[in-house]
Amino acid sequence: MTEILVVDAIMGKGKTQYAIQHMNEASPLDSFIFITPFLSEVERIKTSVTEHCFVEPTIYNGTSKLEDLKRLVANNRNIVSTHALFAKADEELIELLEQSGYTLILDEVMDIVESVPIKSADIKRLQSNGDIVINEDTMRVDWTGDPNDNSRYKDIRELAQAGNLYLFRGSFMVWTFPPAVFKAFPKAIVLTYLFKCQMQRYYFDMFGLEYEFKSVQKNGDKYELCDYDVKAEGREKLRELINVTDNEKLNAVGKGKYALSQAKLKKYDIDTLDQIKKNTVNFFKHYADNAKVADVYISTLKEVEPYLAPRGFSVKNCFIPHNARATNEYANRRAVAYLINRFMNKDKMSFFQDNCVSVDEDLYALSELVQWLWRSRIRNGEPIHAYIPSERMRELLDKWTRYEI
Incomplete structure (x- = not known):
């Protein structure tokens, strides 16, 4: 052991x-x-x-x-x-x-669990063709077809041959890092x-x-x-360094439990995305002491980054992954915008739940947010301005500060 x-x-x-x-x-x-x-x-x-x-x-x-x-x-x-x-x-x-x-x-x-992009129709096709067999006890996917298959299912073959691919609820596949x-x-x-x-x-x-x-x-x-x-973490002192804007107008786009979630961001119309972008510009200019490109970083769902990038704040120079951790590259940044409301990927969550492991999405989201904030200059004991329009994410941060979570 x-x-x-x-x-x-x-x-x-x-x-x-x-x-x-x-x-x-x-x-x-x-x-x-x-x-x-x-x-x-x-x-x-x-x-x-x-x-x-x-x-x-x-x-x-x-x-x-x-x-x-x-x-x-x-x-x-x-x-x-x-x-x-x-x-x-x-x-x-x-x-x-x-x-x-x-x-x-x-x-x-x-990242020890990842969703595998494959349609349920393709899963059924692979099963009916005898290319894959599902272990009924573990739901592991075993490759039984051509061991050198080089078709569009090559990635599925390689994952299955490595013994790290699982099928869940008959409709989605998950890769796991081999225990x-x-x-x-x-x-x-x-x-x-x-x-x-x-x-x-x-x-x-x-x-x-x-x-x-x-x-x-x-x-x-x-x-x-x-x-x-x-209690030895000193969360309250760290929170004092994070000036989160409470402007109701700027935060209106994040009102509601699921506002700014990945699913919502993918469905917002161009007017809504444009409003989020305008709010971000307003925040940097009027609530973050006219922050410039070298002062900021922004995070959101990757698919909508081009639509939320304010003029002059390019995706290349200002956007970082919303799950960024363990890097000091942005330790001089003083103004940050977290334009997302984090939830665990549904396939990954189902994977654990189907294996009798309870998942707490609020704790998961909080962990992502706190690590993300720490990329800024608060790691050096210096204050920052933060735009976190999601009502849920702000509440989680406040609960963390009060040791309630």
Whole structure:
């Protein structure tokens, strides 16, 4: 059984510093794989962990990065890489990891469950043609057709052959990160915040991956693990740095539980989208001290970004993913606009619910919002202006501040 330690602490408490300290203090015989969302953090680990030599997978002798990752594991090198590469883990990598004795350190939770774009009619076609068979106990999709099929169903074949594809309610498919990867490590450390409301927690619960829950604190020059104490987070002080506009006219577009949800944003007419854009311009100019391009970041549903980009605030320069986390790239931004109302993807939520795992959408949305806000200069203790027109998202933020959630 893998020994999993979840280190849950509010941003800026020193989770990554603790991990770096832990690796520097470890025996030379210990081996680590550090997985992070961003390439900038890859460089940080390579330069900060001085007692172990870390390398990252590259395109080696014409092979893929995944093949190079396998080569590095086989040679027992200390490895730092990204979530994107780690998510491609296959059976061969799992077998190598099972023989290796690595400690996995996962910086921020991964996207370990994804919806697979396929129509229900195509699912029925694959079944009737004998290309796929559904395991009635687990609902796992097994590929029984041509093992080298190169048709438009190639992506389905590859996912099914890897053993990570599931069918639910007869109409949609879900890919999951193979739990065998986590089970291949003797020890794993997950660095995050608000783990209780993240998808990876539901994933661990579903696959029976038990974990110890701790936080981290700084004692003198050293970082040390401690019991999790929610009141030690200092949420009220952080909230004081976030000046959320309460202007009723600007926030009218977000009134109602589902206003600005992904489903609503896709259906809004051009006049409604134009109003949201005008409100954002108004906010930056009159409520955020005439913020300029270099001062801001904006997030919304990717499909409507071009329609909500104010003149002069291009998608390329000002928009970031609405689930952005673990990056310092925007640490100088002082005015932010969160033009979305977050709900968990319905296919993903059904996947967990059908496996008897309870999902709290409010906690999930709050986790996304708090991490997103932390990308700004509040991480440096400086105040920001925030436009959060969604009534629901503002209420969740206030409940979080009062420790009610």
